[in-house]
Amino acid sequence: MKTFKKIVLGGAALVVVLAAAGLALTHQGEIAPQASIPTAEFSPQQIAKGKLLAAMGDCAVCHTAANGKTNAGGLAMPSPFGTIYTSNITPDVQTGIGGWSFEAFERAMRHGVDREGNYLYPAFPYTAFSRVTDEDMKALYAYLMSEPAVEYTPPKTELNFPYNVRRGIAAWNWLYLKPGVVKDDAAQAPEWNRGAYLVEGLGHCSACHTPRNGLAAEKTGADHFAGGSAEGWDAPALTARSASPLPWTHADLVTYMKDGYSPRHGVAAGPMAPVAHGLAQQSEADLNAIATYLMSYRDANAAPGDAQALIKEKTATPKLALDSEGYRLYQGACMACHRADPSGSTFGVRPQLALNTSLHAAAPDNAILSVLEGIQKPAHPELGTMPAFRHNLSDAQIATLLNTMRAQYGLQEWKDLSAKVGQLRQQTSASEH
Numbered sequence: 523m524k525t526f527k528k529i530v531l532g533g534a535a536l537v538v539v540l541a542a543a544g545l546a547l548t549h550q551g552e553i554a555p556q557a558s559i560p561t562a563e564f565s566p567q568q569i570a571k572g573k574l575l576a577a578m579g580d581c582a583v584c585h586t587a588a589n590g591k592t593n594a595g596g597l598a599m600p601s602p603f604g605t606i607y608t609s610n611i612t613p614d615v616q617t618g619i620g621g622w623s624f625e626a627f628e629r630a631m632r633h634g635v636d637r638e639g640n641y642l643y644p645a646f647p648y649t650a651f652s653r654v655t656d657e658d659m660k661a662l663y664a665y666l667m668s669e670p671a672v673e674y675t676p677p678k679t680e681l682n683f684p685y686n687v688r689r690g691i692a693a694w695n696w697l698y699l700k701p702g703v704v705k706d707d708a709a710q711a712p713e714w715n716r717g718a719y720l721v722e723g724l725g726h727c728s729a730c731h732t733p734r735n736g737l738a739a740e741k742t743g744a745d746h747f748a749g750g751s752a753e754g755w756d757a758p759a760l761t762a763r764s765a766s767p768l769p770w771t772h773a774d775l776v777t778y779m780k781d782g783y784s785p786r787h788g789v790a791a792g793p794m795a796p797v798a799h800g801l802a803q804q805s806e807a808d809l810n811a812i813a814t815y816l817m818s819y820r821d822a823n824a825a826p827g828d829a830q831a832l833i834k835e836k837t838a839t840p841k842l843a844l845d846s847e848g849y850r851l852y853q854g855a856c857m858a859c860h861r862a863d864p865s866g867s868t869f870g871v872r873p874q875l876a877l878n879t880s881l882h883a884a885a886p887d888n889a890i891l892s893v894l895e896g897i898q899k900p901a902h903p904e905l906g907t908m909p910a911f912r913h914n915l916s917d918a919q920i921a922t923l924l925n926t927m928r929a930q931y932g933l934q935e936w937k938d939l940s941a942k943v944g945q946l947r948q949q950t951s952a953s954e955h
C-alpha cells in the first residue's frame with residue numbers, strides 16, 4: 523500500500539514537472555514591434571522576385587476574402603475543428619503585419635508562431651513554407667511590406683476546446699513540423715532539385731494532394747501525393763495511382779500549369795484554378811523543374827497514349843440505348859459544349875470528358891461539383907466558364923447523367939450517387955450565386 527501511494531504521488535509530481543517543462547518549452551516570447559518598415563533595404567529586383575514567390579505560394583488566394591482587398595485576410599477556411607479565418611498580411615501596423623520585423627515574419631513562416639508568440643494553426647501551410655531559403659524569405663517580406671497597407675480586422679478564429687488552446691499546436695509541431703530548407707539530393711540533377719524545392723516549399727502542392735491522418739497531418743512515404751482533398755474537392759493523386767485515363771507526361775504537366783488546361787486531361791477547376799493561375803506566372807524553367815520532380819513520382823517512361831484514339835474508343839459506340847434518360851440529359855445539357863468533335867465551339871476550351879480525370883476518379887465529388895456549381899472562376903478567363911446546373915437538374919438526374927457517362931467510358935457506376943449529389947448540393951448551397 524505504501525509503495526502504491528509513493529508511486530501515485532511520484533507519478534503526480536512527474537506530471538506536474540512535465541507540464542511545467544512543457545509550458546516552458548513551448549513558450550514563445552513576443553518579438554517587439556518594429557518602429558518602421560525598413561523600405562530602404564528593399565531593392566526593386568527583390569520586390570519583383572517576392573511578387574512571383576507570393577504567386578507561387580498562393581498567399582493572396584488564402585489571405586483575400588471574397589470581394590475583400592488583396593491580402594487583407596478574412597477568408598473563412600472550414601476545418602474539421604471549426605472555421606479558421608486568415609489574417610491580414612498587408613503592412614498595416616494595427617491590423618496587419620506592418621509592425622512585424624523580418625525576424626517575426628520568418629518565425630511565423632518557419633515555425634508557425636506569430637509576432638506576439640501565439641501558435642498559428644497549420645491551416646496556414648507553414649510546414650511547407652518553413653523549407654524556403656533565407657533569400658526567398660527576404661524577397662517575400664520585401665514584396666509584402668511594399669504593398670498597400672489595408673486597415674481591416676478579420677473575424678476572430680474561435681474553435682471549440684481543446685482546439686482553442688493554441689499551445690496545443692506545439693505538440694503537433696513537435697510531431698509534424700520539420701523546419702529546414704529543402705535539401706538537395708546529390709544523386710539528382712539540378713532541375714529535379716529545383717523542382718523539389720518549389721513543390722515541397724512555397725508550392726505546398728502536398729497540402730492538398732496528400733491524404734491526412736486523424737490529426738490533420740499529411741501522411742508520408744508512399745502516401746505522399748497519393749491524393750488528398752481541398753474545400754470539398756478531391757485533389758487527385760499526382761503519382762502512378764492517378765485515375766487519369768491517359769498517363770500524365772512531362773509536357774502535359776507543363777501545359778497544364780502554364781495554361782490551366784491540358785487537352786489530354788482537362789482543366790484546373792475548383793481550388794486548383796487559383797493555384798494554376800499563380801503557376802502560370804512562373805518561368806518556363808521553373809515549370810519544367812516542377813514537372814521533372816513530379817514525373818519522378820510516376821513511370822516517366824510510360825507510353826503517352828494516343829488521345830484521339832482513346833476518345834474514339836470511349837465514345838464511338840453507344841453503350842446504352844440512345845433514348846435512355848442519361849443520353850437525353852447529356853444531349854440536352856452537355857453535348858453542345860463537350861462533344862467529341864469540338865469543331866464549331868465558339869468560346870473557351872471544351873474539355874474532352876472521355877479523357878477527364880474527374881469522370882474517371884474513384885470518388886464522384888469533382889464531377890458532381892463541376893455540374894452543380896459550373897466553373898465560374900476558371901484559371902484564366904480565356905478558358906471560358908461552364909454554367910451551373912444546380913437549378914436545372916435534380917439529384918437523381920445528375921446521378922443518372924454521370925453514371926451513364928461512366929458506363930459509356932467503360933467504368934463502374936458510382937454507388938449511392940443520388941444521395942451523394944444531395945449531400946454536396948446542401949454543402950454548397952451557402953455559396954449559391
Ligand code: HEC
Nearest residue numbers: 579580581584606607608609611630636642643645646647
Ligand atoms: C492555405 C491557405 C494559406 C496560404 C496559401 C497562405 N496562408 Fe498565411 N495564413 C493562413 C491562415 C489560416 C492563417 C492564420 C492562422 C491562425 O490564425 O492560426 C495564416 C497566417 C499567416 C501569417 C501570420 C499573420 C498573423 O497576423 O498572425 C503570416 C505572416 C502569413 N500567413 C503569411 C503567408 C504568406 C507570406 C503566404 C504565401 C507565401 C501565405 N501566408 C499563404 C492561411 C494561408
Ligand code: HEC
Nearest residue numbers: 725727730752755756757758766789790791793794879888
Ligand atoms: C488548394 C489545394 C491545391 C493545391 C495547393 C494544389 N492543388 Fe493541384 N489540384 C487540386 C484540385 C482540387 C485538383 C482537381 C481539379 C479539377 O478536377 O479540375 C487539382 C488538380 C491537379 C492536377 C491535375 C490532376 C489530374 O489528374 O487531373 C495537377 C497536375 C496538379 N493539381 C498539380 C499541382 C501542383 C504541381 C501543385 C503545386 C504547385 C498543386 N497542384 C497544388 C488542389 C490543389
Ligand code: HEC
Nearest residue numbers: 788789791855856859870871880892897900905906907908
Ligand atoms: C456552355 C458550355 C458548357 C456546357 C453546356 C457544359 N460545360 Fe462542362 N465545361 C465547359 C467549359 C468551358 C469547361 C472548362 C472550364 C474552365 O475554364 O475551367 C468545362 C469543364 C467541365 C468539366 C471539367 C472539370 C475538370 O475538373 O476538368 C466537367 C467534368 C464538365 N465540364 C462536365 C460537364 C457536364 C457533365 C455537363 C452537362 C451537365 C457540362 N459540362 C456542360 C463548358 C460547358
